[in-house]
Amino acid sequence: MELCDLTLHEIKDLFVKKEVLPSMVLASVVRRIREVEESLGAYLALDLEAAFAAAQAADGRIKEGKALGVLDGIPVAIKDNLCQAGKETTCASRILQGFVPPYTATAVQKLLDQGALILGRTNMDEFAMGSSTENSAVKPTRNPWDPRWVPGGSSGGSAVAVAAGEAIAALGSDTGGSIRQPAAFCGVTGLKPTYGLVSRYGLVAFASSFDQIGPITKDAEDCALLLSAIAGFDPLDSTSVQGEAVDYTKDLERELTGRTLGLPREYFGEGLDDEVRRIIMAAVAQLEELGARIVELSLKLTEYALPVYYLISSAEASSNLARYDGIRYGRAVAGREDLATYYTRTRSEGFGPEVKRRIMLGTYALSAGYYEAYYQKAQQVRTLICREFEEAFRAVDAIVTPTSPTLPFRAGERLTDPLAMYLSDVCTVPVNIAGLPALSVPCGFAQGAPVGMQIIGRPFAEAAILQIAHQYQKVTAFHRARPYGAGRGGQDGL
């Protein structure tokens, strides 16, 4: 196996033993990038010179046994909606072309402080709106398991980079499933933290009350390591939560005996692909074997989750994206005319169709005469959905569902049908509505495509869902399958 196909914790162990140095890992990752990037398109921008310079410094520290932290010398990719000082940040949108922030997102700064090597910026659906990374204004990203499939989205670039060995780990953002769904489609592990656990400072906002930054990694242990690095209170984000720093790896080895897992009926009904169902149920059986008690439960409000999500997130987006007017930064249209024309042209040319659709939807939902019926009603239902989860968590420790109701779909297949695209998020959006933590772990393959299982936890119970995922991964090998290198086609042997 190539170094680039190893997990973060495996590489960290090699560093400790001084068998491998950061620049060797980086070289392996860069070799893989050269091999596959052209066909996958995971990155919007690579920053290899900076990564090599950082690797050299890390080499010295590793040799002296003075690593800055577990991330020291680890090549990491970041999604293009995370600001990094001096690096163009575009959210894969034309309208932000040329925007170079003078500040760094708190989560990215934490990676830098611990010595991580930032490889570059990954592709995404424009402003994180989409479920296939096809809404990127720059290029689509392909699924490394089969380039005819989409990688999921919106953090498709980050998920592909990790799955293909183009990065050891990555940061994504998740507003309605944008970490978990691409993680599922690409066969990697992705976690959306509890709202408020990771600072949003420097994350270009899509829908402020849903957005969270989270890790995309090769397994749950890596997820725990990366989450420990980026979580924590930030005075720059009023919605970030005060609290002690947590080591999310410390509960990983605890057994599942005594844990109760709930299967919500509504997530296993109509619309769920039969093969996905079969694979998830097999995984659930595996969890039961590990000592977990499985119970069925009902989340009756699930059917309202999609409309609630699309109303509120679009409303917030319509306001968050109003600042892109071409006057202070980003792409400016040529010509001087009156202000309204200038705004209109800048925004008409700068935004893609999906972004425009959401701005229109959100503006409508907030308009006088419609506010009560749409935005306000959606907020009321949001409260009810939160309560329903609260209620459910009185009886169970975690909730297990499919991450996506279907296998990765074909590129282009849902582009002309926004509603079909929105349905990709049906299992993931309720989690964002309620601000809960959830992760997706690889749990099987169907027709050669990875399938992901979603584990949802109580607020701030990241340690618990990571423990479940890790215990599961200890007895399964789906997360070890790799689309390239020695692991290629690895799923056949499972």
Place this chain on the structure above:
Amino acid sequence: MDFEAVIGLEVHAELATTAKIFCGCSTKYGAGPNTQTCPVCLGLPGTLPVLNEKVVEYCIRAGLALNCRIAGYSKLDRKNYFYPDLPKAYQISQYDLPLCRDGFLPLASGKTIRITRIHIEEDAGKLIHSAEEERYSLVDYNRTGVPLIEIVTAPDLATPEEAVEFLEKLRRILMYLGISDCKMEEGSLRCDANISLKPAGTPQLGTKTELKNINSFKALGRALAYEIERQSELLMEGKAVKQETRKWEEAKQRTLPLRSKEETQDYRYFPDPDLVPIELDPAYVAEIAASLPELPEAKKRRLIEEYHLPEYDADLITGSKHLADFFEAVLKHYFSPKAASNWIMGELLRLMGEAGLTPEDLTVNPAHLGDLLRRIDQGEISVSQGKNVFERVFRTGASPEEIIEAEGIRQISDEAWLRTVVAQVLKDNPQSVGDYLGGKTKAAQFLTGQVMRVTKGQANPQVIKVLLAQELAKVRKKTEETAGLARENKDL
């Protein structure tokens, strides 16, 4: 037909916090364009607002001083609209749950003006437009994110005079609270007015107009008076008043339509998801209440009762907290309230007026004025000498003692010497003495002036007055004796 005006005010006051409302940038007025900005107040992508707690505290101070209820739970909302001076394309304000509501402020007449609400919000930047033909505008974002409170009254004001009085009272209170410098000319106090007319004595309300661009107290009174006349003319002619926003044109002293009701924007208010609700502990509010300073009305009453100042004096002196503080500080050094009040209202305000200073700029050491008053009372220097000394104190900051010493100023009360001076003056001015004796009492003033000239103004005027009277009486007597002697001789 007689009409009554129904007036309500919306007052914006910039808060005097050192930092902006959602970032750490300075709020100082007058810095170079865009030098007081950061990624947060420029609304750059990915940045987030963090509420400055001082802003909440200042708004609560205003609310308590204006007898409002302070909300235990309030929130911040986004007011969405596109404009180049608004970098996020929304203003963070408070919509349906303001920090303070249901207050009031009494006028001098005893009439109470209800205050509907007070909320916090951020200011926008400033546009500087080029000449018409150049067709560009520049934006200065220094003001973006400067904290404001908006104070909204009920339509309880009935005349332009009441509106001006209300605004003056409000300004006085905000300045006493130390939460705003309330400079209308710098835009740190801004006032919009809603006005409609209704037939006298009826409850039904007319169509209102909103007046903007009112830049002074005078402008408020004039704009309202203009609008009352304009609206009543329309109504008398049987025409309807259009509901619209009008702009006060200072140069032409008139209001002009700015936009009609149909053009009113839909601001699509919704709770700002980047900020958490403001939940207040009653103990915190009580703490602020306990720390409120004495307010203008209470201070005025106290000055009247404690120092027996006339109402006129007390009102003028409490017009500014600085002035009132200065007054009381002078009394600490020398207790002579009426004299202190006279000197402040007379000399001090005159000198400040000439120098174009406001009470906030006052740098005179109150101990110096106290010292001066004591010296005058003790006869060490005369009142007119005192005025000269005070002018120097005002301009140089030196103490009266230093000035008196340096200039050799003293009041001569030595009777024996002064008597010789007076006698000499009378001798040198027989014409004036004659005039005086002939009944032209005004001549005494000339003679006093001559004595002053000889003594370089240092003679004690009280002593001069007495001596002059005595010496003139002697001359009279002498003249009469001479005349009597002549008569006697004739008789002989």
